[in-house]
Amino acid sequence: MHFIHRVAGLLMAALCLCACQSGRLDIGQAIINPQEFSIQALDTISIRVSTVLSPDSFVTSAQSSADTAFLVGRWADSNTGTLTTRGYGNVDYASNPLASTSNLTLDSLVFELGYAYAYGDTTTAFSVEVHQLQTALNRSKVYYNTSSVPYDSKALFARTVTPGPGTPVTTSAGTPLSRAYRQIRFRMNTTVAQSFFTALTDGSIVDNVTMDEFWKGFVVLTPASGNTMAGFSTNNLTGLRLYYHAVDNNTDVVVRSSSIHFPLQTTHFTQFISDRSGTPLAALQTRSDAVSSNLTGRSSSLVPGMGLRTRIEFPYINQFELPTGYAGVNSAQLVLEPIRQTLRDNLVPPDLAIFEANAQNELLSVVPIGAIGNVAQNNAAGYFYDPAQPELTDSYTFDITQYATNLIRGRLPNRPIIITNTSTDLRTLARRVTIGDQQRSSDRIRLRLFLTSAQ
Known part of the structure; x- marks a missing residue:
C-alpha cells in the first residue's frame, strides 16, 4: 500500500x-x-x-433449467483457495402401469446423470461419485448454497470420465435439444433393483412420499483434485431408469420391452463449500x-x-x-x-x-x-x-x-x-x-x- x-x-x-x-x-x-x-x-x-x-447466502434449490439443476466440481488456486460444489436431489415418482399389469419381469435399474457442459481441465480424468442420502430432502423447503444433508460415506457408484463436447440428443417427444449433452450411467445392484421393482408392482410406492421413504435421495460429488466443473441437468437424461419386459404366459416369449424414467427434477440444490485457508484471502472474515x-x-x-x-x-x-x-x-x-x-x-x-x-x-x-x-x-x-x-x-x-x-x-x-x-x-x-x-x-x-x- x-x-x-x-x-x-x-x-x-x-x-x-x-x-x-x-x-x-x-x-x-x-x-x-x-x-x-x-x-x-x-x-x-x-x-x-x-x-x-x-x-450472504443464496438460494440454489430454485435453480432449474434445461442446462443446469446442480453443479458438481472443484476449482482451486493459490490466491482464492478451493471451491467445491455438490449436487443433492430427490427422486420423483412417475406414473406407471407396473401395479396393474401382470407377467412383468425386471431387466435392470440404471442411475443416469446427464450433463450439459463442463469446463476447466476437461481433457483430464474427472471422478464422479453418487452417495445415498440418510434423510430425504424436504420438498417444501428452500435450500441454500450453505445447506447440506447427511449422506452415506460409502459411494453407491463411482465412475471416472473425461469431460468433453457432448453429443446432440432429443427429448422423449423426438425434439432436438438446443445443447449437446453427455451422460454417465451406473447400473444398480440386482438385489436393490429387484426390491425397487417389487415395491412398485405391489403398490408400496405410489407417490413422492413413498418414493422418498424408499430412496431418500442422492448426492453427486467429485473426489477429483483437478479444476473441473460440470453442470448436470434435470431433463430426461438424469434420474433412475427402470427397464422391464412383459412375457406371454403361454409361450414365455417377450412381447414388450419398456422403461420408466424417474427424474431428479422437483427437489434439488447445490452446496458451495469455500476453503480460503492458507491463502491471502484467509484474512477475509x-x-x-x-x-x-x-x-x-x-x-x-x-x-x-x-x-x-x-x-x-x-x-x-x-x-x-x-x-x-x-x-x-x-x-x-x-x-x-x-x-x-x-x-x-x-x-x-x-x-x-x-x-x-x-x-x-x-x-x-x-x-x-x-x-x-x-x-x-x-x-x-x-x-x-x-x-x-x-x-x-x-x-x-x-x-x-x-x-x-x-x-x-x-x-x-x-x-x-x-x-x-x-x-x-x-x-x-x-x-x-x-x-x-x-x-x-x-x-x-x-x-x-x-x-x-x-x-
Whole structure:
C-alpha cells in the first residue's frame, strides 16, 4: 500500500507541474472554437484494488433449467483457495402401469446423470461419485448454497470420465435439444433393483412420499483434485431408469420391452463449500475486511459462489487538475482487463456490474452510467474480446463519464466501488473473473479520461 501511495503522489506531482487551472473543468469552452478541439487520453488516475467478502447466502434449490439443476466440481488456486460444489436431489415418482399389469419381469435399474457442459481441465480424468442420502430432502423447503444433508460415506457408484463436447440428443417427444449433452450411467445392484421393482408392482410406492421413504435421495460429488466443473441437468437424461419386459404366459416369449424414467427434477440444490485457508484471502472474515491486490499477485478475483467481489477506489481523484490547454473531460471509461490465457479458461466470463458501497462493503446504489448519469440505465458491462488480434485482447468497459466528473469536482462523496456479477444462474456462480490491478504491465485496470484540448 505504501508503494501505491508513493506512485500516486508522484503522478499527482507530475500533473500539478503541468497544470494551470482547477475548479470548473469546462472553463474556456465558450471562447474556444469547437472545430479546434481534439481529444487526448489520460489513464494515470490512481486506483486501489482489493478483494472483499460478500457473506450472504443464496438460494440454489430454485435453480432449474434445461442446462443446469446442480453443479458438481472443484476449482482451486493459490490466491482464492478451493471451491467445491455438490449436487443433492430427490427422486420423483412417475406414473406407471407396473401395479396393474401382470407377467412383468425386471431387466435392470440404471442411475443416469446427464450433463450439459463442463469446463476447466476437461481433457483430464474427472471422478464422479453418487452417495445415498440418510434423510430425504424436504420438498417444501428452500435450500441454500450453505445447506447440506447427511449422506452415506460409502459411494453407491463411482465412475471416472473425461469431460468433453457432448453429443446432440432429443427429448422423449423426438425434439432436438438446443445443447449437446453427455451422460454417465451406473447400473444398480440386482438385489436393490429387484426390491425397487417389487415395491412398485405391489403398490408400496405410489407417490413422492413413498418414493422418498424408499430412496431418500442422492448426492453427486467429485473426489477429483483437478479444476473441473460440470453442470448436470434435470431433463430426461438424469434420474433412475427402470427397464422391464412383459412375457406371454403361454409361450414365455417377450412381447414388450419398456422403461420408466424417474427424474431428479422437483427437489434439488447445490452446496458451495469455500476453503480460503492458507491463502491471502484467509484474512477475509467479515464483510468489512479487504485484502489488497498487492497480496494476491497484483490482481483481484470475482467468484460469486465463494462470495468474492472486487473493490476499487480512486483515492486522489478529487485532487485532479486539468493540464494546461485542456478544456474539460469529454468522456471517462473504467476499463477492466481480465487475466486469461485462452478463451476456454473457465468459460466465457459473466457480465459485471458496478455499485457504490460504504466502508462495510455493502452495496448502496448503482453507479450512474453514461454522459448524463442515467441511473435507470443498466449498469452492467459485457465481456469483449477482439478476434482480430493475434494474442487474447479482452476487456470490460464502463462509461462513467458523469460519475467521474462529479467525483473530480467534489460534487459526490468519494465512496468505494464494488464490482460484482449480474447473474445468480448456476452457470455463472462458480465462474471467476480475475482482474489485474493498475501496477501490472498487461491485463490491468484503468480509468481512461478523454480530455478535450484546444490545438
